[in-house]
Amino acid sequence: MARAAGGGCRKEAAGWEGDEGQCDSGIESLRSLPGGRDAPAGVEPPVPAEEPPEEKRPADEPPAEERLDSSYGSGALPEALPRLPPACGTEEPPPAAKGLSRRQLEALNFVSEDGDTLVHLAIIHCAPDVALFCIAHLPREMLETQNDFFQTPLHLAVYLEQPVVVEALMRKGVNPGLQDRNGNTPLHLACEQQYLYCAQQLLQGTAEPPEHHQDLQLQNWQGLACLHISTLKGNIEMMSLLLQSGANIDVQEGTSGKTPLHLAVECCNRRAVQFLLLNGAYVDAQMYNGCTPLHLAVCHRDAAIASILSHSGADTLLRNMENETAQDLADGNDDLLALLPFDDLKISGKPVVCSE
Known part of the structure; x- marks a missing residue:
């Protein structure tokens, strides 16, 4: 009898019959296993008293049907x-x-x-x-x-x-x-x-x-650790599981030095940005080119995320390798400029905001 692929035997599907209870696997390389042998046409194969000896697969046996x-x-x-x-x-x-x-x-x-x-x-x-x-x-x-x-x-x-x-x-x-x-x-x-x-x-x-x-910090050949991937997917539950298991929240990916916070900003995912900041992500982390998450938010013209970062203490005067601050990148965008202080004066490393 023959049964459908994936579940049972296939009579003479590959040109040989196995012992009682044995079915053809459909895998070419398994034909070298002992027990498979051809009986001459019209002759009833004898029942061996013990395990039949190994025999080589006949040269004219048809090839496997699938790989x-x-x-x-x-x-x-x-x-x-x-x-x-x-x-x-x-x-x-x-x-x-x-x-x-x-x-x-x-x-x-x-x-x-x-x-x-x-x-x-x-x-x-x-x-x-x-x-x-x-x-x-x-x-x-x-x-x-x-x-x-x-x-x-x-x-x-x-x-x-x-x-x-x-x-x-x-x-x-x-x-x-x-x-x-x-x-x-x-x-x-x-x-x-x-x-x-x-x-x-x-x-x-x-x-x-x-x-x-x-x-948990191991990177694949694209430079991504597991937390980078789950951040790109926006999967908060997976991100939480990884952090609870010891993943570094500020791990930098291998190609440009982006942290999960950078990636969340690039994906315009406010929920992921807030989640990472609440769990201690460094708001002023810099990529290899010096850009912070705030630089990326301003470049994407995302005033909502720029506001979240600003209220979380992001430094608006940090410069990237092009000597640009977030203010410089916001030039001409009133919504973004309203979020950023204009004075370059700092006291103890913090910008001084002039009030009206």
């Missing part, structure tokens, strides 16, 4: 893998670790041509029961395997929002600080996708082992 894609967003669905728990199409209960057969151990240690382990594939194709089975029986080092895109199973579990798998991997003690080909850790992806529960799972239990402590 698994390990990149984010893969949509291909695989056939069930041989002799795995019920989630993969067999009806046998999951065996205990010490009761695994040689063939099952080989399947658990399978690595595809894209560098994906069986855990990667189970997560990609939304088979959490298979993923949890593998996590329970594989050593931590195998669970930290990075594929050709430098993705670990934890990256994929977060990206595809599978918090149960995320929790199981974290309990196993995998390293949450490994970076993919874009420099993103799983926490970067959780912030990008705004998966708050996955982020909570990643930020819990990072003390074991101690060398796997989550570095």
